[in-house]
Amino acid sequence: MREILIEKNQAGQRFDKYLKKLLCGANSSFIYKMLRKKNIVLNGKKSEGAEKLKEGDKVTLFFSQETFEKFTASETESFRIQNLPKVKKDKLPFQVLYETRDILIINKPSGMLSQKGEKGDISANEYILSYLLLTGSIRETEFATFRPSVCNRLDRNTSGILIAGKTLKGLQEMSENLKNRSLKKYYYALVKGEVSGRCRLKGYLIKDEKTNRVYVSKKPDTGQEKPIETEYEPIITKNQATLLNIHLITGRSHQIRAHLSATGHPIIGDPKYGDREVNERYKKQYQITSQLLHARSLILEDGREIIAPLPKDFTRILGEENGIWQPGIPEV
Numbered sequence: 528m529r530e531i532l533i534e535k536n537q538a539g540q541r542f543d544k545y546l547k548k549l550l551c552g553a554n555s556s557f558i559y560k561m562l563r564k565k566n567i568v569l570n571g572k573k574s575e576g577a578e579k580l581k582e583g584d585k586v587t588l589f590f591s592q593e594t595f596e597k598f599t600a601s602e603t604e605s606f607r608i609q610n611l612p613k614v615k616k617d618k619l620p621f622q623v624l625y626e627t628r629d630i631l632i633i634n635k636p637s638g639m640l641s642q643k644g645e646k647g648d649i650s651a652n653e654y655i656l657s658y659l660l661l662t663g664s665i666r667e668t669e670f671a672t673f674r675p676s677v678c679n680r681l682d683r684n685t686s687g688i689l690i691a692g693k694t695l696k697g698l699q700e701m702s703e704n705l706k707n708r709s710l711k712k713y714y715y716a717l718v719k720g721e722v723s724g725r726c727r728l729k730g731y732l733i734k735d736e737k738t739n740r741v742y743v744s745k746k747p748d749t750g751q752e753k754p755i756e757t758e759y760e761p762i763i764t765k766n767q768a769t770l771l772n773i774h775l776i777t778g779r780s781h782q783i784r785a786h787l788s789a790t791g792h793p794i795i796g797d798p799k800y801g802d803r804e805v806n807e808r809y810k811k812q813y814q815i816t817s818q819l820l821h822a823r824s825l826i827l828e829d830g831r832e833i834i835a836p837l838p839k840d841f842t843r844i845l846g847e848e849n850g851i852w853q854p855g856i857p858e859v
Contacts, residue, residue: 529595535628536665536673537645539695539704542569543576545586548672550598566590578667599671612649614657621654621689625833627698630690631655631675632825634835637686637817641677652677657690664693678702679712682781684798687714687822687835704828705778711826714773714783715837716759716791717819719805722769725760728786732779741781741798743789755779757786768795770845772823795819796840815840 537545546558562576563566565588569578588595614620622634633651635641639727640650659675678690678701689850691696692704704710734741744752756776761769763836769792773783781800787793788800795801795809797818808817821841823835837845 529588531586538582542578552598611657629694635689639681684817685820686838712775713824715821715823722761727758741785
């Protein structure tokens, strides 16, 4: 017999879904059979599997140790032997901006993947798991039934606010808030050319999966395009460049980058949608290492604003060229 106490990271999900994660080596028919025969019970009672788990619930499995290990070993063990990156509290690879029992919001540096694309990648997701293990927010044994994850994505070379769910509740709530647009996301971008006046752009976006490139059109042509909206306001214009404050209304892949490029104002440093000549000039003059796009601000449902300080590429240019940056103050 084995007893498991449901903790905050497992709470909120259906009992049968939890069991399918826990007993990853068993098929669904076996799990429902065990429920019917009361070989698996919830809080000492027979269960149908549709119950929503709560923190403090007790799951009892009347299995031998050998049977339990047989059905739980594969996925859990393969994850345990992965080499998560080592992190230290005083030397994290990201800046923690906001943290509660359920969510974590970080300032992701440019050059770091949000989520791994290939098996050997180390992304913000892996660093976050290491951080949560280090701080005791989750234990390795809990990975079998829940794994914290990022809720939004930023391109590798875009810096700024990245949201993660520490618990299932946090992951579900933040994912839903992003989906229904109750969270407001603002970006800073330094773009080519002089931009005057506030503007709300609307269009349609289609992605070429082979080239990992998106295209913007004013009208849908194939029926596969997705509607996009991007709103921006210029903050300052100088030396044929403009700093924009951008409200990302819809959140499509490469949306800001492609939308601005389509208007003739590509983001400086953008290797895919940018102006090669301008990029080379800024790289030579300011040693920039990435596109000048930063997820700077997130306004939560309750009105609180989370601000991610600008990275060095931004502060170097704004300080020298525009003279509007003061170290340590994230607002312009």
